[in-house]
Amino acid sequence: MIWSSLLLLLAHYAVAWQHTDDDFMSFRTLPDVKAVKFDIEHLDRDRTSPGYWFVSPYLRIAPDGPTGVFEGFQIGPHIYDQEGRLVWTGSPMFDNRNVFDFKAINSIGNETYISLIQQYTFDGSHKGYGLVLDSSFQTVRKVPLREDLGSFDIHEFNVLDNGRTAVVTVYLTEDIDLTAFNRPTERTSLEIGGFAELDLVTAEVLHEWKSYDQVPLAETVHYSKWSKVEGPPGWDYVHINSVDKNAAGDYLLSMRFTNTIYLVSGADGRILWRLGGQRNGDFDQDFSFSKQHDAKFLSSEGTHHVISLLNNASDEEFSEEDISSALIIEIETGTTPMTARVLRRYNRPDGDLTRLRGNAQVLPDKNMFVCWSQGGYISEFTEDGELVMSARFTSPRFSNYRAYKFEFTGRPTIPPDMVAAVHATDDTNLVTTIWVSWNGATEVDVWRFYARRSQFDEPVYVGNATKHDFETIFIARGYLDWITAEAVDREGNVLGSSNIHRTDFPNWHFVGWMGFGGIPKPQDPGRMYPNGDGIPDEKVIDLSPTASSDDGTARAQVIKATQLLSKTQETVRSIGGVFTLILLLAMMSGIMAGYMLIRGWRVCSYQQVRLEEGLPDEETRLWRSHDD
Numbered sequence: 001m002i003w004s005s006l007l008l009l010l011a012h013y014a015v016a017w018q019h020t021d022d023d024f025m026s027f028r029t030l031p032d033v034k035a036v037k038f039d040i041e042h043l044d045r046d047r048t049s050p051g052y053w054f055v056s057p058y059l060r061i062a063p064d065g066p067t068g069v070f071e072g073f074q075i076g077p078h079i080y081d082q083e084g085r086l087v088w089t090g091s092p093m094f095d096n097r098n099v100f101d102f103k104a105i106n107s108i109g110n111e112t113y114i115s116l117i118q119q120y121t122f123d124g125s126h127k128g129y130g131l132v133l134d135s136s137f138q139t140v141r142k143v144p145l146r147e148d149l150g151s152f153d154i155h156e157f158n159v160l161d162n163g164r165t166a167v168v169t170v171y172l173t174e175d176i177d178l179t180a181f182n183r184p185t186e187r188t189s190l191e192i193g194g195f196a197e198l199d200l201v202t203a204e205v206l207h208e209w210k211s212y213d214q215v216p217l218a219e220t221v222h223y224s225k226w227s228k229v230e231g232p233p234g235w236d237y238v239h240i241n242s243v244d245k246n247a248a249g250d251y252l253l254s255m256r257f258t259n260t261i262y263l264v265s266g267a268d269g270r271i272l273w274r275l276g277g278q279r280n281g282d283f284d285q286d287f288s289f290s291k292q293h294d295a296k297f298l299s300s301e302g303t304h305h306v307i308s309l310l311n312n313a314s315d316e317e318f319s320e321e322d323i324s325s326a327l328i329i330e331i332e333t334g335t336t337p338m339t340a341r342v343l344r345r346y347n348r349p350d351g352d353l354t355r356l357r358g359n360a361q362v363l364p365d366k367n368m369f370v371c372w373s374q375g376g377y378i379s380e381f382t383e384d385g386e387l388v389m390s391a392r393f394t395s396p397r398f399s400n401y402r403a404y405k406f407e408f409t410g411r412p413t414i415p416p417d418m419v420a421a422v423h424a425t426d427d428t429n430l431v432t433t434i435w436v437s438w439n440g441a442t443e444v445d446v447w448r449f450y451a452r453r454s455q456f457d458e459p460v461y462v463g464n465a466t467k468h469d470f471e472t473i474f475i476a477r478g479y480l481d482w483i484t485a486e487a488v489d490r491e492g493n494v495l496g497s498s499n500i501h502r503t504d505f506p507n508w509h510f511v512g513w514m515g516f517g518g519i520p521k522p523q524d525p526g527r528m529y530p531n532g533d534g535i536p537d538e539k540v541i542d543l544s545p546t547a548s549s550d551d552g553t554a555r556a557q558v559i560k561a562t563q564l565l566s567k568t569q570e571t572v573r574s575i576g577g578v579f580t581l582i583l584l585l586a587m588m589s590g591i592m593a594g595y596m597l598i599r600g601w602r603v604c605s606y607q608q609v610r611l612e613e614g615l616p617d618e619e620t621r622l623w624r625s626h627d628d
Ligand SMILES: *[C@@H]1O[C@H](CO)[C@@H](O)[C@H](O)[C@H]1NC(C)=O
Pocket: 109, 110
């Protein structure tokens, strides 16, 4: 009895700790990348706002040591479309490190930019940066925090003022005495919350503010008269987690451990008002909130402000309400008393509490996009609160601090990535499969494919495929080599071309090559696709030495099967790279098996195959042709 319970318990833990990689997408063209997958529920697709999701999954919030490195490119900044298809992964660009507050900026001139925080390293070798990238994913700003302000905090990198400045949150440690808690003889380390406004060109600190002068210890809900003193970094007594600025030059701060939102004067650093908190703030208000995140101005004019925030209403220790929500709050400071009213409330759709992080973003069409953080849970509501979409990572082990939705046009300057491979069992069924992707390109509609007889020959057009997913597969008749792909947008403009790629080939002996006249060599695409319309000349293809009259029907079968294969890959393209590949390979073996059956089995005895590992591609190829 005890044993069986124990076994059950063990089995439970085995399940809990064991992870396969079915929660990732992977791609033939970017073999190192594993992008987290989403489960998505569209409740009203037509009422979702246009745009892409900007997310930066993390496994652990603290920077990973070297042991995390072999987990591959899973974390960091990612853009997805609304069907959960990958659009861009920036994981390789950021060293496999955590990235936060990853978003697009549509407020600088006419161009779209991207901003993000690259987290400090686990060993302190660098303290992190705020980065601005352009729409080709090139870094245009990489701003460190002034040395004495500590590490670049992960909460906020809020680019303002047409891209000239950014406000960031700051954490600093000071040593204080506890007179405020009637313990004048005792001292503790205290984590001060603050913010800094940085010049994005010079990294100079233009403005800074620290909580300790303005927010007394008594405002914290996290420490009390009885709390034990601590060494550095000390009591995190305010936990600042967002900062925004209005046109008047005042700063809106959210502090999670005082349950308070503050407006701080840009002129003299005074606190102009407090919303919420231990002493119920300065407002007559019709709602409560706690442990809030991401307080942002939606509008701010004179005495009238509208702000949004995420009220997670709970933390690791306490729950003040039963459900987390995003709130839009109207604040009027010209009346006596000043008032704060909830204009909109968007409850967490699964009725649960967000115990970690999160954010709320009002979209241009007034839809509300919320990240509930844990498990990458996001949802979108119409302005009046109807849930239209909800999604989460298929894997509970990843989370995401803030998620955003933006319209975005990505125009990478690196060329598209490509892999090409030939498959066949004899000369009549040679096909070349081409995988292509272009990390971050949002405008590709169709991929056109070309092959050459050699690198010195002109490209010959061999066909096209509509892009439906991150990676596109195209299957061409014949053994083509020196492949390129060209990205074409909806208007027919060529956006870019891949480099020339050589075609991988299998170990012909292992795949049961049955052709006569030695192992196959790349064919002349000019002869195979003579009309430049991407349609192969079947007569040319049939002119193989193995062709004999009695297996004409078999050949027709193979051609049919190949066509079917091409068609099928169209339908499976959205399912994801690996699965498609498996299916493809399974179908290829099916075709081979079918073909063998039709032609009658030719028993191919196992032969000793020379070891080719270690030879570079080109050398292997030469070596093989000598073997003919
Ligand atoms: C922005 O776009 C407008 C309209 O297309 C154009 O007139 C203006 O010159 C552009 N500004 C910049 C800075 O490119």
